[in-house]
Amino acid sequence: MSGNKVLAIILGGGQGSRLHPLTQSRSKPAVPIAGKYRLVDIPISNCINSNIKRMFVLTQFNSASLNRHIKNTYHFSFFSSAFVDVLAAEQTPGNQGWFQGTADAVRQSMHHFKELDYDYMLILSGDQLYQMDFNVMVKAHIKAKAAISIATIPVNAKDATSFGILKTNDKNEITSFIEKPETNLLPEWSSEVSDEMKSEGRNYLASMGIYIFNRKLLEDLMEDDSTIDFGKEIIPQNIEKQKVVSHQFEGYWTDIGNIDSFFEANLGLTDDFPKFDLYSKERRIYTRARMLPTTKVSGTNLDKTVIAEGCIINAGKIEHSVIGIRSKIDSESTVINTYMMGSDYYQALEEILDDKIVSMGIGKRCFIKNAILDKNCCVGDDVRINGGKHLEDQETDTYAIRDGIVVIKKGAVIPNGFII
Structure with a gap:
């Protein structure tokens, strides 16, 4: 499938206060991981490996080192339409402020996307560690004639209370959504998952914060400037109005939300068989090519x-x-x-x-x-x-x-x- 139908938006996140002091002088996507990469290299590499070659990174805090990294890293052929562009929050005559949330960031940047030819917008987070083929998700989205697709990951009861949990019907359509449910509510929020996931007690579908929107729907939704967040407002508000489909992912995925999870994810790379595989031939992680001597x-x-x-x-x-x-x-x-x-x-x-x-x-x-x-x-x-x-x-x-x-x-x- 041609990646030209898809435009990818990578959300750089807010001030990254939970990763402080690593975010004191740099934005969250620019935080160094695994000794030689930056967090933003993960979603960008996933896009490149999925043949999605047009990406915008939206950021607003301390974006100088992020700009420098992207400018020094992602060079595409002069004859291709591929690019990775950083869009920082900018004051315009119509708007005087910072991005207020994930949807607001996309809304404020819409004028940059309107000139481009695309049918689907893939919205990604800039602070997650995972390897995923987005083509599979895009194909499933088209086949299901969905308006919105949400990547979901099965989680256990302990983790479910810290995520947005979705409930699906037998057609894989999302019928309801709850943000960070209390433990006593969980029994009624389990969804159909694979036998392997069931055996691990992972019966709840958490939103991974990865979305596909049809272009027309997204443009219509962005007209309403009262909604500022995808996860908290736009998704819940559209579950009953639109066909919203779950795309279940069962690989390794971690949200680098705080110092503890960041530390654990990095040290996990020292395992004999790390869950995050930097040695994969098909799913390479790209970063700046530094001409460094051997160690x-x-x-x-x-x-x-x-x-x-x-x-x-x-x-x-x-x-x-x-x-x-x-x-x-x-x-x-x-x-x-x-x-x-x-x-x-x-x-x-x-x-x-x-x-x-x-x-x-x-x-x-x-x-x-x-x-x-x-x-x-x-x-x-x-x-x-x-x-x-x-x-x-x-x-x-x-x-x-x-x-x-x-x-x-x-x-x-x-x-x-x-x-x-």
């Missing part, structure tokens, strides 16, 4: 660790950790259960050799556990960071603690001998 490791005991390119590692031991691009870890240091994002550039040799300067990366004889080190961190010698549930949430200029995870802020300098 150099000396005298380090490595276990269940993912290391990106361009690193210099002399650590004593690294286990169950993700080490990002251009990371430097000095001798006799131990790193456990940690996501180190790496650096944007290499430091000059004279700075590294100057004892008065805390150089980038992790110094000598450090112990780092249950932590996230944002980009360009400078951690001195003999630093001890021992994250865990024994620590209370707090924030300083250089670090924050969220759910027991110590997050060292971007560019922070942690002096020699510092202890958390």
Whole structure:
């Protein structure tokens, strides 16, 4: 099926306050994941793999690094109609404000889409980790003669209370919707799912925040500026008026909503068979092609660790950790259960050799556990960071603690001998 009928919109999300401090100086889609990618690479790669080559990313907070990443990464042939464009919230004569919600973001940007030739709009979230062939969903949408399709994932009772839950009939049409139901309401909200999902107790269909709209319907809905959100207003309001169909997805999918889920998703990549498969030939994840040297490791005991390119590692031991691009870890240091994002550039040799300067990366004889080190961190010698549930949430200029995870802020300098 030709991807030319489909226009993809990737929603960059709001201020990303639940991912703070990782979103202090960048928008949520620009947050680095897996040591070398950014969150926005996931929906963009899913689109490219599904032959959907026209994408807009809608964002409004701290979009400079996102713009730079997209401009440096996604170059298509001069002769193709493919593009990835970032649209930031803009003040226009008709509108003075920021995007108020997901639907409002699309409404405010509609004038950019109207000139384009498309039949279906695919609406995606910029902060989810999954691999999905959207062609299958588009074909099912067309075949069912649906007005709106919603990607759904079966979840168990424990998770169901934190999602929008949909109920379907025997034709796969969505008949009702409830936002974050109370546990006592769940028995009446189960839907028909596959036997495998039933055996795992996943009997409830959660909305994944992935939608397909027919163009005419979307344009009509956008005329009404009282609705600001797809999940909370537009979907519930149209279930009885339009044919809304569920597209059930049973692969790995996680919503990177907070520091805890972000941390877990990254460290999950160190498993022997990670649920999110970066090694798939058909479902490649694309990112900026950096011309980095190979990683150099000396005298380090490595276990269940993912290391990106361009690193210099002399650590004593690294286990169950993700080490990002251009990371430097000095001798006799131990790193456990940690996501180190790496650096944007290499430091000059004279700075590294100057004892008065805390150089980038992790110094000598450090112990780092249950932590996230944002980009360009400078951690001195003999630093001890021992994250865990024994620590209370707090924030300083250089670090924050969220759910027991110590997050060292971007560019922070942690002096020699510092202890958390």
